[in-house]
Amino acid sequence: MQQIYIANPKGGCGETAIAAALAGYCSRHDLGIQLIDQNPQYVPNKGQTEQQLPLPHNTELRLHNLPSATLLGLPKGHIQSGDKVIVPVLPSPTDITACMRYTLALYRSGVLAIGAQVALVGNGMRGNAHYCKTLMQHFEQREVPYMANLQESQNYLRAMSQGLSIFDLPTDQAELELSLWEPLLQWLHLPVIQQQAMQRA
Numbered sequence: 001m002q003q004i005y006i007a008n009p010k011g012g013c014g015e016t017a018i019a020a021a022l023a024g025y026c027s028r029h030d031l032g033i034q035l036i037d038q039n040p041q042y043v044p045n046k047g048q049t050e051q052q053l054p055l056p057h058n059t060e061l062r063l064h065n066l067p068s069a070t071l072l073g074l075p076k077g078h079i080q081s082g083d084k085v086i087v088p089v090l091p092s093p094t095d096i097t098a099c100m101r102y103t104l105a106l107y108r109s110g111v112l113a114i115g116a117q118v119a120l121v122g123n124g125m126r127g128n129a130h131y132c133k134t135l136m137q138h139f140e141q142r143e144v145p146y147m148a149n150l151q152e153s154q155n156y157l158r159a160m161s162q163g164l165s166i167f168d169l170p171t172d173q174a175e176l177e178l179s180l181w182e183p184l185l186q187w188l189h190l191p192v193i194q195q196q197a198m199q200r201a
Contacts (some may be wrong), residue, residue, distance in 0.1 A: 003062045003083045003190060009102035011068035013095060014123040017156065019065040021181075022188075024165025029191050033057035037065045069102070073107050080114025084188055087144070088123040103144050113190040119147040119187055126152050148184040153177050 003023070006015045019035060026033040071085065079085070085106075089099040099120070106118055119192045159166050166177050185191070 001059065001062060002189075003064065003080070005064045005066055005071060005079065005085045006084065006088065007066045007069075007071035007085055007099040008081055009069050009136070010095065011107075013090050014150075015088050016065055017160075018086065018088055018121065018123065018150075019063055019158075021165045021167065022190075025167045025181075025185070025190065026063075026166050028059060028165075031194045032060045033063055034059045034061070035063045035065065038067060038070065071111070072105055073160045079111055079114065079116050083116045083117055085111065085118040086121055086147075086184070087118060090124050091122065091126065106144070117141055117187075118144050119184070120144055121148045121150060121184060122146070124152045125149050145187075147187045148180060150180055151177070 006019050006022075008015055016037070023033055023035045042170070069120060071079075087099065087102065087106075089095050103118075103120070106112065112118060153174075153176075155177050156166055159174075160168055162168075166174055166181075171178065
């Protein structure tokens with residue numbers, strides 16, 4: 001079963017929003033997905049293990065939303081060859097510095113050596129703002145690939161206020177946002193957005 005982990009070094013980088021968007025995308029494409037939110041603030045029973053959670057019979061994908069810096073502390077064998085790790089990062093000095101340290105720690109942890117794949121995702125980007133340029137320069141210096149440049153947009157808030165994901169909005173309202181997701185969806189081996197298929201009837 002394919003597994004995707006969303007992890008970052010400090011939290012507050014939009015990891016939960018990205019997890020919710022990917023879950024919405026998979027649901028829209030009838031892909032069986034189990035979203036595992038491992039943020040301890042939302043776990044009703046701290047003694048509950050992942051194996052105790054019900055697994056939908058048609059599950060094709062497990063999507064893990066991890067608390068900050070948790071990835072490096074997961075038990076040996078939890079992450080396997082072929083698993084994907086998304087590291088979202090915001091365009092701020094604190095986040096850029098934390099991301100640099102985190103990617104180095106990932107190399108040293110052996111996560112990449114076992115065959116897991118890691119990609120960086122810029123989140124909350126604001127066009128030509130200074131720290132967005134700095135973040136892009138940082139990405140260019142990393143051996144970890146940079147897969148998406150998700151811009152700050154009111155469409156995410158509009159979708160959330162309706163209990164929807166960005167992929168549920170009409171294409172003519174969110175064409176730019178949808179196009180920015182395409183490289184990441186391709187890297188995850190998920191169906192690439194088909195414009196007509198994403199439009200509402």
